[in-house]
Amino acid sequence: MSDVAADPVSSRTFVALQVAPAPAQGAATDRAPRKDGTRCSSCSMRPMCMPQGLTPEELQRIEALICTSRTIRQGETIFRANNPFQSIYAVRAGSFKTVVMHRDGREQVTGFHLAGDSLGLDGVCSGHHSCDAVALEDSKVCIIPFNLLETMCREVKAVQQHVHRMMGSEIVRESSQMMLLGTMSAEQRVATFLLNLSERLRKRGYSPAEFHLRMTREEIGSYLGIKLETVSRMLSRFQRDGLLDAHGKDIRILDHDGLTRV
Template sequence: MSDVLAYSVPAPAVVFPPMSPAPRVVPIAVQAPRKDTLGCTACSMRSICMPQGLTPTELQRIEALICPSRTIKQGETIYRANDSFQSIYVVRVGSFKTVVMHRDGREQVTGFHLAGDSLGLDGVCSGHHNCDAIALEDSKMCIIPFHLLEAMCREVKAVQQHVHRMMGGEIVRESSQMMLLGTMSAEQRVATFLLNLSDRLRMRGYSPAEFYLRMTREEIGSYLGIKLETVSRMLSKFQRDGLLDAHGKNIRILDHDGLVRV
């Protein structure tokens, strides 16, 4: 299970207003190649979202096809279900959730994405997106036109392998989510969520033991297939058992091995 989300404790708390049924869609137009000084070379997420082993020339080529990073305000949507698939989006700063809507209007969270993660691969198969991608906070993202990326894949093996790994990661994520929803108890789901979150933060250079959740407990419950009251009850249980210390959205893991044993 890979799509969980948080930042380290020093980040300021954010109060999330109720999400509107139809978040505003930000028009994302393909712009001129990147000319800003904060290109991929200077980006702290380069080791996560960029292919490894590129030559300086290849790095310049891939930077040239990435559109300048865009700022997306909290609650704004970069694409919605049934929108035409044009680009892959990489989170540079901030966080997003992906959701699908049930016929009765209920929202089902299908993933959480943070810096270094890619969005939009759901559109490769059909040519249309099958979910909404909504910013959980003010964020920045890089936009990669897919037809340009495909052309570079044919010429640079490292880029082709990286795209294959991205697609393979989506398969692993979905299979892990099916196992989580189909075989785990509510207690195990919440523990797995926190452990995966801890691991992802460690990979990004943040504290794996102390972090601030960027999603609501209701959104966590939607993703894990349980009610928000159950999420709160499990967090309280873990706190009583000495596994973690939770104050609102601030989480401190006290016993990592204990969470693993849940």
């Protein structure tokens, strides 16, 4: 099965943001920085977020720019569609969804982002964000002012290569999503989604067989282009077939190979 949501990779550099327009209702506001003692060198997401092969001096340069990560409460947004693009964001803890709003007010989920993923690259092209980024749970992000990241890219080759991989991952993620929506049955979409999530959790050191879904079935259906009822029906079918055990949002994969063959 194809990988429907390849992990975008993130890096972490942080300085105070320039003053931005007041956020829309529900958006998280920029809070005054406060030191919390967490550094890239001791962060559990460093293998996912940071470029590999940095010298101690290069790592120190990056850490010198870091202020504390910012807490985003469940339901708050980091940015909204049409907000000016200033920064990209590394998810340090928690999870997010990205959504676009249709003219009739319907919400379309375009991605789910876990710790170690990046957010905000949608704004690089036009200078404005094209979607909302909403916290699925209380989460933390590290904020990376893009102009400073560009400067560091010119000075540190490993960082430049890392940013290229981040952008490449976004291209792969979007093309995979198009293939999922255009060529797979509903059953295959749900199976592929679970397998992809399992693999992403494995890479972060969590159990690939037992996990708790942070998103609702309605949000999964929106992402996969199917109805909520269809998601529930597919999960029930997989359970009857002995492929997994599902209790609410708690998922236990019983037959990984069987799920792959769906």
